[in-house]
Amino acid sequence: MTTTWVFSEESEGHAPASALELLTKARSFGDVAVFHIGAGSDEAFAELGDHGATSVYHLTTDEHLPAAAAAAAFATLLEEHAAELVLFGMGNTDRDVAGRLSARIDRPVLANMVDVSLDGGTVRATSEILGGVQAVVTEVTAPAPALVIVRPKAFPAEPAGGAVPPVTAVAMPDVGRSGSAVVTESHVEASEGPDLEAASIVVSGGRGVGGQDKWSVIEGLASELDAAVGATRAVIDAGWVPARLQVGQTGKTIKPDVYIAAGVSGAMQHLVGMKDSGTIIAINKDPDAPIFSVADLGIVGDLHQVVPKLTEALQAR
Amino acid sequence: MRIAVCVKQIPDPATPYDLDPVSHRVVRPNDQVLDDTDRFGVEVGLQLAEANEGTVTLFSMSPSGSLQGIRQALAMGADKAVIIDDENLAGSDALTTSKVLAAAIEREGFDLIIAGTESTDGYTGVVPQQIAELVDVPSLTFARKVETTNGGIRIEQQTAGGYDVVEAPLPTLLSVTSGVVEPRYPTFKGIMQAKKKPIDTLTAENLGFSADQVGDAAAGQTITSVEPIPAREAGEIVEDDGEGYLKIVALLEQVKVI
Ligand SMILES: Cc1cc2nc3c(=O)[nH]c(=O)nc-3n(C[C@H](O)[C@H](O)[C@H](O)COP(=O)(O)OP(=O)(O)OC[C@H]3O[C@@H](n4cnc5c(N)ncnc54)[C@H](O)[C@@H]3O)c2cc1C
Ligand SMILES: Nc1ncnc2c1ncn2[C@@H]1O[C@H](COP(=O)(O)O)[C@@H](O)[C@H]1O
Numbered sequence: 001m002t003t004t005w006v007f008s009e010e011s012e013g014h015a016p017a018s019a020l021e022l023l024t025k026a027r028s029f030g031d032v033a034v035f036h037i038g039a040g041s042d043e044a045f046a047e048l049g050d051h052g053a054t055s056v057y058h059l060t061t062d063e064h065l066p067a068a069a070a071a072a073a074f075a076t077l078l079e080e081h082a083a084e085l086v087l088f089g090m091g092n093t094d095r096d097v098a099g100r101l102s103a104r105i106d107r108p109v110l111a112n113m114v115d116v117s118l119d120g121g122t123v124r125a126t127s128e129i130l131g132g133v134q135a136v137v138t139e140v141t142a143p144a145p146a147l148v149i150v151r152p153k154a155f156p157a158e159p160a161g162g163a164v165p166p167v168t169a170v171a172m173p174d175v176g177r178s179g180s181a182v183v184t185e186s187h188v189e190a191s192e193g194p195d196l197e198a199a200s201i202v203v204s205g206g207r208g209v210g211g212q213d214k215w216s217v218i219e220g221l222a223s224e225l226d227a228a229v230g231a232t233r234a235v236i237d238a239g240w241v242p243a244r245l246q247v248g249q250t251g252k253t254i255k256p257d258v259y260i261a262a263g264v265s266g267a268m269q270h271l272v273g274m275k276d277s278g279t280i281i282a283i284n285k286d287p288d289a290p291i292f293s294v295a296d297l298g299i300v301g302d303l304h305q306v307v308p309k310l311t312e313a314l315q316a317r
Numbered sequence: 318m319r320i321a322v323c324v325k326q327i328p329d330p331a332t333p334y335d336l337d338p339v340s341h342r343v344v345r346p347n348d349q350v351l352d353d354t355d356r357f358g359v360e361v362g363l364q365l366a367e368a369n370e371g372t373v374t375l376f377s378m379s380p381s382g383s384l385q386g387i388r389q390a391l392a393m394g395a396d397k398a399v400i401i402d403d404e405n406l407a408g409s410d411a412l413t414t415s416k417v418l419a420a421a422i423e424r425e426g427f428d429l430i431i432a433g434t435e436s437t438d439g440y441t442g443v444v445p446q447q448i449a450e451l452v453d454v455p456s457l458t459f460a461r462k463v464e465t466t467n468g469g470i471r472i473e474q475q476t477a478g479g480y481d482v483v484e485a486p487l488p489t490l491l492s493v494t495s496g497v498v499e500p501r502y503p504t505f506k507g508i509m510q511a512k513k514k515p516i517d518t519l520t521a522e523n524l525g526f527s528a529d530q531v532g533d534a535a536a537g538q539t540i541t542s543v544e545p546i547p548a549r550e551a552g553e554i555v556e557d558d559g560e561g562y563l564k565i566v567a568l569l570e571q572v573k574v575i
Contacts, residue, residue: 011477065455065483067446092459092476099446100456108410108537111441128546135544136341142537149443181455181485184471189479201574225574237496243461243475250435250494258574260565275549279572281565287554294549297568301557310562314575 002033002055003084004118005145007074008048009066009093010038015047017197018089020157022150026087027052027160029118035077037061037070037093040167049165051157059170067096068178073170075105083145085118090152098149100178109147110138112249114154123148131268131290132275152197152253153276189242196245199228200257204247204274206232208263208284208303212240217307218262224314230254232270248273262303266291283307318371318465318487321422322362322395323432323444324355326379326386330437340533341540342408349379351386354433356393356500357493361463362431363394364498369465372396374425378406378417381518391511392503399425403520408533411439415447417531420524423452429470430490434459445492457483457491 004026008019019034026032031054036044040058048056059066059073074097078086086101088094095111102109115126123146124139140146196202203225205218222229230247231240247254249269259277264270266282266289274280275294282295283303292298299306326349337344351359362373375390375398387398399421406417422430430452435442449456460472461480469486475494503511521531529535555561569575 065457065485067456068450071450092474095442096446096456096458099443100450102412102443103415103447103450106412108412109441109443110538111411111443124541132546133548135542135546136540137542137544138538139541140538176453177488178450178453178455181457181483181489183474183481183483185482186476187479187481191478225569233495239496242479243494243496244478249440258569258572279568280549280552281568283557283561287556292552292554295554296549296552297564298552298554299557299561299564300554301561305559306557306562306565310565313562313566317575 001081002031003082004029004032005078005083005086006032006034006053007086007088007094007097008034008036009091010036010041010044013039013041013043015044016089016091017157018091018094018152020047020051021153021155022087022089023048023051023053024158025116025155029085031055033057033081035059035074037066045167046164049162050159052160052162053165054162056165056167057170058167059172063182064179065181065183067093067100068175069173070097071100071104072173072175074101076173077170078105078145084121085116085123086145086147087116088147088149090149095149098147102147107145107147108140108142109149110140111149113148113150116148116150128272131271153255189244191244193222194226194228196228196230196247196252197254201225201227201260202230202254202256202258202277203227203260203262204230204232204264205235205262206264207234207238209235210263210304212238214304215240217304221260221307221311224311232264232267261291262307264291265289266294318365318369319426319428320362320366320371320373321425321427321430322355322358322373322375323418323430323448324359324375324377324387324390325352325436326350326377326382327352327436327438340408341543347382349382349386351389352433352437354435354437354495355390357495357497358431358433359390359393359395360498360500361493363501365429365463365465374399376418376421377401378414384516387516388511389503391514392507393501394507397515397517399517399519401519401521401524403522405521405528405532408536409531410536410538411441411444412447413531413535415444415451417521417524417526418444419448419451420526421519422448424524428487430454432490432492434492434494445490449490454489455485457485457489460491460493461497463491463493463497
């Protein structure tokens, strides 16, 4: 019987960052079981064990969209083990499985949490609202298990040197029509430069950049600083850059050492994805732009003046 | 094709909202707008209906107020709306919302359900998946492109590193990202026609839910505290005099990244 569970979907032979972060937190509550779906590589199992998983239950997936079957299999495991707390990340499949599981076992799901505690069987979780201005603590009063979706980087992923845990294979349940969706193709869009989530410097552009043809001003600065490029949703929606560069509530949550935002207004939904960065520098022509409220340094001015000069000065060094 | 589109009316995000100090609920004004996220779902629904001799029915659970948001969606071209408005529903969590919407949609009959990936004010992002489980259909989430196939739906599903192509037979559910289509603006004619379109109003009881199965009573969670988070220390804000970039260089040096 293990009371704390973490959901994990394998990604290119590895455990996802979300599962390692959640395990780091969850191991402070005692033994942690992982429900892992995907091909099931030894590498992934070892990573899970290293971060505190004491057992792994593995569902091998096929070409079907896995959420419905995974939710059904997970429901059975949770019941067998009298689980109290189940943690999910914010990935597509995490949210699909969490939502479907919630309806299946008739338990609420808390979403967008940044902290969670399990104390004598009581689960409490914290979320941040209004772009991180207020912290709201919610206590689960429904019967166990409590389902909690946690934002990325809420906890650091720290290895604990655990052994490879025992892995139990889980049979694929037949979920009939709910399981009838099929993934027919997978496309990975080419990416250049450092990874947005791992980079120590990020340069983000917003709608204020003024057009796709002018986006090179952001890329130029980023390449000079060996930084990753980020963007607001307004930029993604306009189609200037691919969606994986989006920073914010529906995009990535990042904590680089330095975050430079140019032509970004600083909407609540953007701030939640970057406000915990080490040093924040903002360039915006509107002195009242909310981004300045989180900036360590704010330059009120035209980014097309400031950024090229900055890039040049860095080049000259 | 019978297309059900879930749309939420929300307080205008441009105006600051208040939390009731006791219930911690958002105080909902009488005038509410259509959640911007759901304009994309309505547009996808209308395009599919136009191409497949379909009908678009809107489903919304909320205090209906002046119905401004629903009329916006009807003015875009939806055929009718089903509103579930009931005092007992106040304080409902995502799962109860999903149960109520699922019951209303099943009562009406459907081939395809469309929702947004996450609402602007609630943003739990699980209502679509919960509805899908409750009505026993696949959940094709995060669709950035949608088309019909022979008897089914094919989407491009946004993923962390790119996209997958996912197909399912009808009936199914899909949730759309913003940017999937360009939502149309209501025309004058559309606005006039919207006034005559049918809006059915149901209570939770009409759908078979007793008072203790919905709202606060059924939420299974309670807010125990709301605390301010200490703000970041105010930074230095300077007007660019042509040399603002030097300040940035100096700060980058100070934090030792250059
Ligand atoms: C459910 C939901 C989820 C969302 N999720 C996200 C998310 O994950 N990430 C996200 O970013 N947004 C998200 N949004 C959108 C968010 O609300 C904002 O609309 C968006 O962040 C605004 O992007 P922006 O700052 O690029 O554009 P705008 O708000 O249009 O701001 C542009 C800024 O550029 C400045 N500017 C213009 N020209 C110049 C110039 N020449 N030099 C300097 N400054 C200039 C302007 O003063 C302005 O402040 C979400 C919204 C919803 C409803
Ligand atoms: N009260 C509601 N009425 C109608 N649709 C809703 C409601 N709440 C959520 N939805 C739908 O579910 C999507 C995701 O919402 P959420 O899970 O709240 O983030 C929204 O974009 C809507 O399409």
